[in-house]
Amino acid sequence: MNIDIVPIPAPASADAPVDPLYEAYAHVFRVEDIDFFGNDDLASTAHERHVEDSDQTYHRAQRWVAFPEGERAPASAIGLAFVELTLTDNTHLAMAHIVTHPAHRGRGVAASLLPTVEAALRESGRTSIQVWANHHPYQGGDALSAKTGVGQIDPKTPQAHWLRTLGFELEQTERHSVLAIPAEGDQWWRELAERKERDTATAGDEYELLQWKGGIPPEFHDGYARLRERMSVDAPSAELDFEEEKWDAERIAKGIEQRTQSGYEWVSAFVRHTPSGALVAYTEMMWPGERPAGVWQMDTFVHGEHRGHRLGALVKAANLEFLRRENPAAERIHTWNAGENEYMLAINVELGFAPASIEGGWQKRVTTD
Ligand SMILES: CC(C)(COP(=O)(O)OP(=O)(O)OC[C@H]1O[C@@H](n2cnc3c(N)ncnc32)[C@H](O)[C@@H]1OP(=O)(O)O)[C@@H](O)C(=O)NCCC(=O)NCCS
Structure with missing residues (x-):
């Protein structure tokens, strides 16, 4: 089969019409997700x-779609690839990925996308390449462990x-877990409310809970940016080459605008340390x-100086109750x-999250000359 590799041109603005190549790209990701996870909860949209x-x-981002020669209809796409670069921090790093439509595997689709991706990576000059790939948990005797020793996958x-083969190493694994949200009135919700009450009491008077649906008010953007910076390096990242991200109020505002334009809804719970006024x-x-059925748990973070007061458990419990009010159609949380x-992990296991898959953080270091 002859294959066309078609680059997706960068859109002139968010309001410009969506190029059908994005539909083709989203189609391949969605089919891959349904094949791997059994649902499209995590599939991003073309928009x-x-x-x-x-x-x-x-x-x-540079993105490409693979089509059988001459075809361009979104549903005829057989593969995709991307190279993503952050521009204001982590400028040594490139994220890359290649996906072949599950019905077209083993026929050289990925191999034909590879030279284009490699050329873009070379041109970027980035020295660490990371690929995050989905794996099923695996217990076989030949299992490959991440270099952290946590998480086993099938090397075959x-x-x-x-x-x-391409020279990547499995540096770290993330456990992907799913909570099937209990029905209204279930004992689980009563226990959650009790736990939240206990955690509020343990946290004490110096901590105030704040909750918002959608974007947080501008007066908190600066404080939120400080937390995002700390979060970017405080969460364990093994030997993956991450540096602290640079966040400020402007970047927070842009992120909120983009999420809203993209059609996302979200709920958040924050804790403010009242003596200092800081978000913690x-x-x-x-x-x-x-x-709305499939919900994604994003960051959870407690500032290092405020750990040990049950604040992590408190924000999670508060946000689950908030989610129930704001998104009654939610069925699962990833x-x-x-x-x-x-x-x-202990907080999540206690809440009832069950392991679903393993996300492998693969890395390859390259020299540029
Ligand atoms: C990995 C993946 C991209 C391969 O796509 P593909 O189009 O089937 O791959 P190709 O036919 O072009 O083969 C490329 C390489 O994949 C590997 N591969 C493909 N099928 C394989 C199989 N059944 N068993 C083991 N390795 C296999 C081989 O290394 C092969 O290279 P080789 O032919 O020189 O041995 C595809 O399985 C996929 O989309 N997986 C989900 C997405 C993902 O995890 N991507 C991570 C890689 S960036």
Whole structure:
């Protein structure tokens, strides 16, 4: 089969019409997700990618779609690839990915996307390449462990085999877990409310809970930016080459605008330390407005100086109650935790999250000359 590799042009603005190539790109991701997870809860939409790519202040993406020669209808796409670069921090790093439509695997689609991706990576000059790939948990005797020692995957799967052939190492794994949200009136909700009450009492008078649906008010953007910076390096990242991200009020405002334009809805719970006025903890859950059943747990973070007061458990419980009010159609919550992040995993296990898959953080270091 002859294959056309077609680049997606960067959109002129978020309001410009969405190029059908984004529909083709989203189609391949969605089919892959349904094949791997059994649902499309995590699949991003064409519109979301279009909005994200329309602003290149913080981030630049190059994306390609593979088609059988001469075809361009979105549903005829057989593969995709991307290279993503952050522009204001982590300028040594490139994120890359290649996906072949599950019905077209083993016929050289990925191999034909590879030279284009490699050329873009070379041109970027970035020295660390990271690929995040999905794996099923695996217990076989030949299991491959991440270099952290946490998380075992099957080295024989196409993605593991290929990434190793290309010189990538499995640095870290994240446990992807799913909570089936209990029905209204279930004992689980009563226990959650009791736990929240206990955690509020343990936290004491110096901590105030704040909650917002959608964006947080501008007067908190600066404080939130400080937390995002700390979060970017405080969560365990093993030997993955992450540096602290640079966040400020402007970047926070842009992120809120982009999420809103992309059709997402989200709820967040923050804790403010009242004596200092500083925001010290937060958690967020987000979902696509048009597909509210599958909810994504985003960051949960407690500032290092305020740990040990049950603030992590408190924001999570508060946000779950908030989610029930704001998104009654929610059925499942997806979350990802570094396998070695025992504190966060313990909170999630206690809430009833069950392991679903493993996200492997693969890395390859390259020299530029
Ligand atoms: C990994 C993936 C991209 C391969 O796509 P594909 O179009 O089937 O791959 P190709 O036919 O072009 O083969 C490319 C390489 O994949 C590996 N591969 C493909 N099928 C394989 C199989 N059944 N078993 C083991 N390795 C396999 C091989 O290393 C192969 O190279 P080789 O032919 O020189 O041995 C595809 O399985 C996929 O989309 N997986 C989900 C997405 C993902 O995890 N991507 C991570 C890689 S960036």
